[in-house]
Amino acid sequence: MMENSFDTAHFAFVHKGTFGRGDQPKPKHFSLNETAYGFEAKVELDINNPPESHRITGTTDATTSRSFSNQWHLPFLRKLGLAYPSGIRHTIYTSATPIDDTRIRLIQWLYRNDTEADCPAALLNDWDTRVVMEDKVILESVNADAPVDIGRRDEQSMATDRPGMIMRKRLLELLRAHGETEKHGWTRIHPVQEAVPC
Numbered sequence: 001m002m003e004n005s006f007d008t009a010h011f012a013f014v015h016k017g018t019f020g021r022g023d024q025p026k027p028k029h030f031s032l033n034e035t036a037y038g039f040e041a042k043v044e045l046d047i048n049n050p051p052e053s054h055r056i057t058g059t060t061d062a063t064t065s066r067s068f069s070n071q072w073h074l075p076f077l078r079k080l081g082l083a084y085p086s087g088i089r090h091t092i093y094t095s096a097t098p099i100d101d102t103r104i105r106l107i108q109w110l111y112r113n114d115t116e117a118d119c120p121a122a123l124l125n126d127w128d129t130r131v132v133m134e135d136k137v138i139l140e141s142v143n144a145d146a147p148v149d150i151g152r153r154d155e156q157s158m159a160t161d162r163p164g165m166i167m168r169k170r171l172l173e174l175l176r177a178h179g180e181t182e183k184h185g186w187t188r189i190h191p192v193q194e195a196v197p198c
Helices: 008-014 051-057 121-139 159-177 185-189
Strands: 031-034 038-048 063-073 077-083 089-098 104-112
Touching (some): 008 038, 008 121, 008 159, 031 159, 038 159, 051 121, 104 121
Antiparallel strands (some): 031 038, 063 077, 077 089
16 A cells, blocks of 8 residues: 555546546656655656546546645555646645454545645545545556565566665564564465475
């Protein structure tokens, strides 16, 4: 969930029903600055602006730009700072708390610099839910046992995965600092059995 928040490569196709620009699939990259708490990430993107998001973005233009000024706080908190040319500032906080090896509890809230009359909370909640549900479809289709130790080389990555690779590195360091090691779910669910001669 946290990695997805900083992956610009998925916007064009996962969020095609909300803000994604399917006609511009080439992703831009976040500029990253690692901090003691995690990292800060910035990028500016062109987005679709369908009629149902006009009050959210503050413009009726079919497309607009969105400046991202985001933070990841180790281990599972994201601050998503969005700014629009209209002057609207839209800040979302996301907390993804693990429940078990395959489920999280997602809590999300937002702040804006406009009023209820400008953009009602119900509209914001409906839009935010649509965006989260677009992500949910993808996130629930991948293996929950993603390797934290990228040295395992179990996956391939590309440039837009850099924020996620930093997250995994920092999570592994946190585990090790507390005397923990990464456990792989498949070894607990499907124990390796000795070969039996036929």
